[in-house]
Amino acid sequence: MTHIPVLLEASLEYLALERFDAAPGVVVDATFGGGGHAVAMLERGGGGLRVVAIDRDPEAVGRAAALQQRFGDRFALLGGNFAELGGLLDAQGIGRIDGLLFDLGFSSFQIDTAGRGFSFQHDGPLDMRMDPGHGRSATDILAGAEVGELEEIFRRYGEEPRARAVARAVVRARAERPLTRTVELANLVAALVPVRERLRQRLHPATRIFQALRIAVNDELTALADGLEAGIGRLRPGGRVVVIAYHSLEDRLVKQFFRRRARTCTCPPGLPVCHCGTRPDLEILTSRPVMPTPAETAANPRSRSARLRAGVRR
Ligand SMILES: C[S@@+](CC[C@H](N)C(=O)[O-])C[C@H]1O[C@@H](n2cnc3c(N)ncnc32)[C@H](O)[C@@H]1O
Numbered sequence: 078m079t080h081i082p083v084l085l086e087a088s089l090e091y092l093a094l095e096r097f098d099a100a101p102g103v104v105v106d107a108t109f110g111g112g113g114h115a116v117a118m119l120e121r122g123g124g125g126l127r128v129v130a131i132d133r134d135p136e137a138v139g140r141a142a143a144l145q146q147r148f149g150d151r152f153a154l155l156g157g158n159f160a161e162l163g164g165l166l167d168a169q170g171i172g173r174i175d176g177l178l179f180d181l182g183f184s185s186f187q188i189d190t191a192g193r194g195f196s197f198q199h200d201g202p203l204d205m206r207m208d209p210g211h212g213r214s215a216t217d218i219l220a221g222a223e224v225g226e227l228e229e230i231f232r233r234y235g236e237e238p239r240a241r242a243v244a245r246a247v248v249r250a251r252a253e254r255p256l257t258r259t260v261e262l263a264n265l266v267a268a269l270v271p272v273r274e275r276l277r278q279r280l281h282p283a284t285r286i287f288q289a290l291r292i293a294v295n296d297e298l299t300a301l302a303d304g305l306e307a308g309i310g311r312l313r314p315g316g317r318v319v320v321i322a323y324h325s326l327e328d329r330l331v332k333q334f335f336r337r338r339a340r341t342c343t344c345p346p347g348l349p350v351c352h353c354g355t356r357p358d359l360e361i362l363t364s365r366p367v368m369p370t371p372a373e374t375a376a377n378p379r380s381r382s383a384r385l386r387a388g389v390r391r
Pocket residue numbers: 080081082083107108109110111112113114115131132133134137157158159160180181182183184185207300301
């Protein structure tokens with residue numbers, strides 16, 4: 078099993094690693110995963126570069142030992158949630174940083190391991206926690222949430238048009254016995270979709286429901302907003318941020334966050350002088366998101382939905 082890093086060349090280019098040929102600097106890889114981006118940065122980033130990586134998944138942390146041996150002091154891995162990036166860096170005595178990468182979502186290691194419960198391609202326990210030591214699993218949510226909360230999760234995080242019907246079906250099914258397996262949930266959702274419609278659709282009918290549950294279980298959008306806030310706050314002027322998102326909810330959040338930080342005056346139009354005092358602290362480097370080429374999606378279909386946005390701290 079392996080994880081192919083997505084939009085690797087664009088990520089490295091926007092992080093402007095050539096800066097570290099002459100001067101030392103720290104780049105935070107907030108989503109270590111299989112270390113694909115981190116290794117490429119260390120190999121191609123000049124001797125002054127130190128990569129501090131973060132991952133909330135203890136299995137990802139376990140994979141970092143080989144890199145520590147190979148790169149010594151130039152590499153460190155911190156276990157934890159990037160929402161708490163400030164505290165994680167403080168604990169290492171790291172103040173300002175020079176670069177920041179978020180390659181969001183899940184790794185191939187997570188989705189391809191049936192026991193983690195991220196995918197209905199393999200039958201497994203409905204867990205979906207990136208850090209299995211913390212929080213409610215998907216089974217817990219499906220067993221305990223009221224029908225209205227389930228509908229809200231499916232609608233908001235999955236943009237699922239059948240949110241209400243799926244929520245009701247879950248409540249009906251759990252009255253008989255708890256929903257604990259990925260394939261069980263996928264079949265329950267598929268059964269709500271007429272066969273003709275199922276044949277027309279490119280995606281399995283449970284895709285959006287699985288996305289919604291994963292986002293809810295890991296509180297992904299709150300973590301992303303907190304991580305961006307904390308991480309961009311730590312960037313030195315001239316420091317770079319690169320974010321790779323894999324679905325429209327994430328990408329919209331990143332786009333709006335970047336726009337807010339890049340905004341100049343927010344006074345109503347027509348005022349002769351500015352009263353709001355808003356000072357932009359980010360310059361957006363990607364007027365449109367960078368997307369994978371057809372060659373990349375052919376070689377790595379999981380890159381299909383990736384959208385990269387980058388900025389530089391003012
Ligand atoms: C797409 S993978 C990263 C892959 C990596 N760039 C590579 O090339 O191997 C995303 C990783 O981010 C981690 N992750 C997601 N949300 C996180 C969060 N809030 N805090 C820390 N790690 C997170 C996941 O556990 C997963 O390992």
